[in-house]
Amino acid sequence: MRRLAITFGLIGAATAAQAAPPIISKAELALHQRLLTLDSHLDTPASLDLPGWSIEEEHGVHSDYTQVDLPRMKKGGLDGGFWAIYTSQGPLTIEGFRKARDFAILRGLSIRSMVAADPANFALALKAKDAAPIATAGKRVVYLSIENAYPLGEDVSLLKTFYDMGVRVVGFAHFAHNQFADSSTDPSKKPRYGGLSPLGKELLKEINRLGIVPDASHSSDQVLDDLLALSTTPVLLTHSGCKAVYDHPRNIDDDHLKALAAKGGVIQMNAYGAYLRASKPNPERQKAMQALFAQMREDAKLSAEARAALLAKRREIDRLYPDTDRATFDDFMAHMLHALKVVGPDHVGIGADWDGGGGVVGMEDVVDLPRITAALLKAGYGEADVQKIWSGNVLRVLAAAEVAKEK
Template sequence: MASALAMICLDAVAADEVPPSARRVHDEALVLDTHLDTPANFRRPGWNIADNHEHEGDLSQVDLPRMKAGGLDGGFWVIYTAQGARDVDGKRAARDHGLDRLVSIHEMLAANAGEMELALTADDAERIGRAGKRVSFISMENAAPLASDPSLLTAYHRLGLRMLGITHVRNNDFGDSSTDPAGAEWNGLSPAGRHLVEEANRLGIVLDASHASDTVFDQLLTLSKAPIVLSHTSADALYDHARNIDDSRIRQLASKGGVIHVNAFGGYLIDIPKIPEREAAMDALGEKYGPENRLATDRVTAYLAERRAIEARYPVKRATFENYMAHLLHILKVAGVDHVGIGADWDGGGGVTGMEDVSALPRITDALLAAGYTEQDVRKIWSGNLLRVIREAQAIASAER
């Protein structure tokens, strides 16, 4: 349907220039994003989600003022854990990190109870959205916090976890990553990973194959009793990257009822060659200021001035909104409108020129309408397809209890 319009000119419509008709459609939809890495900011000294952090650039792309400006009704706050050592000490560190990030999400929700609410079901999401609050699901990216004790999944579920990503950029105890330089370790899921799939199904937790190897993806499709998702993944057909997914697998995902949520991480949308001198300068900057997710707000101005000087000295190509829409429209054509959503990887590297933070999200709705998609289609893409998968996963879990 939309393929003939897929090359439609998407030139430079700023978020505040979206036509009123498109803005109405956007505001009437329940707009959810499946991958919000914003909890990485929750422990930053002086950082508060209630404040507008637009001045921080891509250090901070999601906060309450910009969620409201962009009509973002909520989504999945991510418990992300970098893959560290897999010895006893490393597993303990991952366990503690995951629990701390979970606590930080609950603390943020408690501090903003008038504006946000934890969602445990699809019905919760719709009710919270109607009440004018931000829908707050919880997900986990990289199951490393469970490696020392997989039974912790039950505790995470009781505390709100409703989506589980198996791996990140390295292999772990549960399965192979799509990007580990060492290659496959388990040839897909490990025995522990297969058990984790069973437990997720039993609890009604949606399984997420983003970052996982193609073999893990294939095995999840086969083993999971419930549909699975890709919470933030783009199209291999447009840019051949190990982190992206091929059209054949997109069709298989759709045939099993799953949903692919399209990523806005520039390095997965287009080829962006690395400049060694730039990388070295950025590493030195990191050593000087420490991790970005621990950067105190009163040091942001100085940090950004130095970082922008490096970026000006060693400029690189940036992905654009047009690149993002090309991936989204291609995936819609391949999967069908019932199997596509949005997971832009905000505060985790996502964002493109023309869509730098969540305040620009109405541009996606405007571009979808311009490409021939209907208001009903837009509602499916923004949340309807996701909520269907959540309902199916929880119904299957309930039927087996």
């Protein structure tokens, strides 16, 4: 359901009691606004192509189910991040590769068009050093990333086209095995390559040559092992969690956390509820949502009117079959605090998976981001550590990739 999650949201209806966050002090809020804050996995580019939707206007998480726009970024003190070119996994055929390539290029152009259309509020970032001056100027930072390298087909040299577009982070796989790597969640539940494929190793060489950061989120543990062994630069997990807190294939265990940190890498903490803890089955809601998603698949190119009708149906599902057992902000923080305990503040960051299924009770959209800063302060982390978590660590990894390219 990931592609539909991105274009339509997986946020459930929250009760008034659930939605009320604790009070954040003026000092905590002031510190949050002072920090350079970057999220390493924004699926918001999918919203850019929705009919009638504008990044410039404020939307509502419980009305149109989107979570990021310019007004909400300003309210929540989010300076920007890595805007993902996500492509769902399709057939490993010439035609499949061609369609995915064309889709990914157009999605990248949508991101670039967003920046070009509003240079007063958005700026493209190409190097680690670009982020701070962009944020100081009051603009939102726009790095590009690729989630799922499938669109590259079997020609790793195509990566240069995306690099020239601005891509600086690349993830190898998504929900299923592809030509480059094993997925952590392939439906077969069996490895195809036992890590990176031979072509995946060639892709890693090209990633390192260009100065791009390799992303291991969604890939199997064996892929992470290969990346740690073969990459000439640190590895990033752009949106992942901790298996010690919740044993899910998308999360990684403490041994892998320590190995990642030993090579200078960083885990960016996910807020995707299904990966944070187990939840009670809700079969009526699931059945209704599956029917709605099936209708969406039949009308892939939605008109504004068709999308409005689908949103109305979604809100009716929330009314009839509310999701009463959603993960909470405390569940999200449990993963973050565990990672901090295991590898320390030099190797942990934030990649909440906004507009891609992320969001929990108490942190529904980016307006709620000051809660993370406040929680970290209450846990005993100082301003310097919180700054590392919010952007310093991911920028350090990007800078390391740039330096390795120059050698």
